[in-house]
Amino acid sequence: MTGKRRPTRQIHIGQVVIGGGAPISVQSMTNTDTRDVEATVAQIARLAAAGCDIVRLAVPDQEAAAALAQIKARVTLPLIADIHFDYRLALAALEAGVDGLRLNPGNIGGPERVKAVVKAAAARRVPIRIGVNAGSLEKEALETYGGVTAAAMVASALKHVRLLEDLDYREIKISLKAAEVPLMLAAYRLMAAKVAYPLHLGVTEAGRGLEGAVKSAVGIGILLNEGIGDTIRVSLTGDPVQEVRAGFAILRSLGLRQQGIELISCPTCGRCQVNLEAVAARVQEELQDIKKPLKVAVMGCAVNGPGEARQADVGIAGGRGFGLLFRHGQPVRKVREEDLARVLIEEARRLAAEDPGEE
Template structure:
């Protein structure tokens, strides 16, 4: 698919936009003032593939903790700032690689100039983040409700404040829970500017429902070539956000990281405990980073053929199953050893 052409910015050592790979981002849910707990969670996110991590900076103590967090973090850290420009200045001084703030909300022209000057000196990009849940009251009155046009107008107002200060290392997000609203807003902004876009469905929900909602919203935009970074916002462990983000990218063949499992939905021909096997294998190969296509099929009649593009797989039969590679049967294995033998083969193929 043809990706929208955007200018490129650098967040730490991570290129964003300009044809760079779409970046998976998340946000910690620890108390940022607890630097140890925050670094531990960031490290776990990085191991799950997360490439940028945003942290909340609600007060001076959280801003001070950034000095330790940025020193130990394995990935670039973005400070999430609201209203208080002094927190942004502290975050910059303490080594963050990016800011998420809206310049119209930090105290007026003088604070904007001060933050922009410090960000420019350290080459720190700024993400303008417009959220449907906190749209400016004047825009709500103008449009009577939250609309795509209102979200875009809000974003462009903030963009102009930065541009007027000769600052162009900008990324934009227009998040909403309502998917049609969010999709149209991104379509509109992508036609207006060439800044990279951070996409996501805000407050998407619990891991089950939120994953579905995010896949629909984010996937819809990505399929149109829109999006340079993404975050899956789930009410749960943020590590799951990174995993889901990569699954969305893998499903559109935009990024490859770790195994993809191909498994059938089961039917009356299934003669092994396919559901349990698939879940066990999925859990035990989560740590693998090498791209592999793993098939877990319930039928020896059609299994190898239906998954012939898989790197490795099994197809179950009565009391046994076939191990196959690239659709070619290698050997027959007793059912009780199917998982063990498959994991062994996956380990050898991945080198992990």
């Protein structure tokens, strides 16, 4: 990262610290029906195993709100309740013990209803995220600013912020998400110059798979490299575990988090003489549970392979039908091609077991 991190107020979502120089946290959101306690708990367990720091749950009705207490009792991750339109859902979520709320004060009712929610949140020291999305800006902001613009998004967010500040409540974080990266960048930059509240970064409705991950990495990565952003969510269609993996990949690439496996693997070319793609895929998948920072190299030829493998904590450099195993820069032994993935996985696990600590 080249930019100095923007100084912000600090808040706590459960045991996770956000802002004020704390490590940038990775969030995700369940896509189960919150009313289905078993399915939701199981998915949260998978997210926790992937390294997720905070998880958000949709709370569309009172049945979902009632399920929150059961879910909270069975998981370790801090929970954020996603609330729209009905202030009673926010009150029920707080009563259930959630660690954060995501809502817009302007769409949950009049001043008295906002005051009731803020009073209950303040009593529990539960932060509120004001989440503005480009796709759901209120009519007033659209008319004032001539459509969906960064200024309109920021004005909408600040209007909601003032509702909370007028109640002497400042346990706030803000998001300004858009599906278009340039719009998202402009909105966050503008907001960063106006307030000291922590910012939750994301490209909303980014898409699925590779395209969604790339879009998110560009938007989130640019801002993080400028020192803007305190917590992130990569919004991908599909399994939310992939959001967590993509989030950590973004942070690792900028040197902002050093948790888990960083896979270094060559793109392959005509010089590659082993089935590198299969080896890399197996290594990456089977080492996902390791939390210790480890750089693992899977290289396919003699040009760059030995050098990259030497610079990694553990790695292999392939040749015709075999590969060399490296550990901390030193060649360890020659390994047959069919054993490369297994041997590299075993060696990485040995390294992790020697010092299993994480950041």
